[in-house]
Amino acid sequence: RESIRPWARFGLLVLFCQIALGGWTSTNSAALQCPDFPTCQGQWWPPMDYVNAFRLWESGSTNYEGGSLSNIQAVTVHVTHRLGALLTFLVLGLLGIKIFVKTTDPSIRNIAGWMLIMLMVQVALGIGSVMLHLPAGLAVAHNAGAAVLLLIMVTLNYQLTTRS
Numbered sequence: 193r194e195s196i197r198p199w200a201r202f203g204l205l206v207l208f209c210q211i212a213l214g215g216w217t218s219t220n221s222a223a224l225q226c227p228d229f230p231t232c233q234g235q236w237w238p239p240m241d242y243v244n245a246f247r248l249w250e251s252g253s254t255n256y257e258g259g260s261l262s263n264i265q266a267v268t269v270h271v272t273h274r275l276g277a278l279l280t281f282l283v284l285g286l287l288g289i290k291i292f293v294k295t296t297d298p299s300i301r302n303i304a305g306w307m308l309i310m311l312m313v314q315v316a317l318g319i320g321s322v323m324l325h326l327p328a329g330l331a332v333a334h335n336a337g338a339a340v341l342l343l344i345m346v347t348l349n350y351q352l353t354t355r356s
Contacts, residue, residue: 196287196294197352203287204345210276211338216246217273222266223331229322232271240268277318284311284345297355303348310341 217223226232245261245268261269284307291304317334324330
């Protein structure tokens with residue numbers, strides 16, 4: 193358990209950052225900036241503007257969709273959310289594998305199993321949202337899935353901390 197605990201904490205941090213990035217994507221109406229998958233606007237690495245895409249305290253003019261970012265800035269946010277999803281998938285996926293290899297505790301393994309299932313569901317919902325041009329039901333399910341995955345990760349960290 194000791195060797196898993198730091199990985200679980202790191203996984204929770206990565207997931208938290210990814211959820212915040214998803215909120216920034218949604219807030220700035222950037223979810224539809226990349227209507228294709230796995231490329232974005234037909235390019236593997238479209239033009240991006242990291243300097244201006246993540247300015248949290250400056251408000252620009254609001255566009256008709258409620259966002260204040262230019263197309264290039266919104267693409268930057270969307271692509272970064274995709275990269276964050278890949279990182280989250282790798283970190284939590286490896287954490288799940290590590291748990292199954294390192295522990296025999298059935299409750300910890302059960303939590304890890306649910307984490308892996310929700311991770312796959314989240315990836316499918318995210319890709320589906322892009323491919324189907326963000327239907328409201330899928331967008332809501334993707335948000336709810338993030339909340340469930342966060343709850344699972346908090347539970348995992350709690351169990352790993354209290355079951356010493």
